[in-house]
Amino acid sequence: MRIDKFLKVSRIIKRRTVANEACDAGRVLVNDRVVKASYDVKVNDIIQIQFGQRTVKVQVLNLNETVKKENATEMYKDLS
Template sequence: MRLDKFLKVTRIIKRRTIAKELADNGNIQINNEEKKSSYSVKAGDVLDIKYFNKNIKIRVKEVPSENLRKEDIENYIEVLSS
């Protein structure tokens, strides 16, 4: 799943266009490397997101195959720091 879609589906960022813009402007690192919005997210990836004045660090447990309900999100991501 593309990075921008993953961020929207897991509700880390509410709009895919904002997720795409953040990634393409170098505000998202995956495993300590800047990645673009087209990067294919994999289980085990660690995302470091600079979003406004916050840094959010997340580990991907599993990549969802579709949109998630709010109560299912914790099965797919682990928030390391926010």
């Protein structure tokens, strides 16, 4: 699954276009490397996202194409 889609489906970022822009701006790192929006996310990847002064760090637990709002947090583990 692409990183921009994962961020949207897991509801870390609300819109896929915003996730895409964050990747283009170099604010998304996977395993300490800057990635493009087309990066293919794998289970156990560590994702860091820069939101202004705040950094969010999560570990990917599973990859679901669709998920209900209540279950979105089961896709990742918060490490920040």
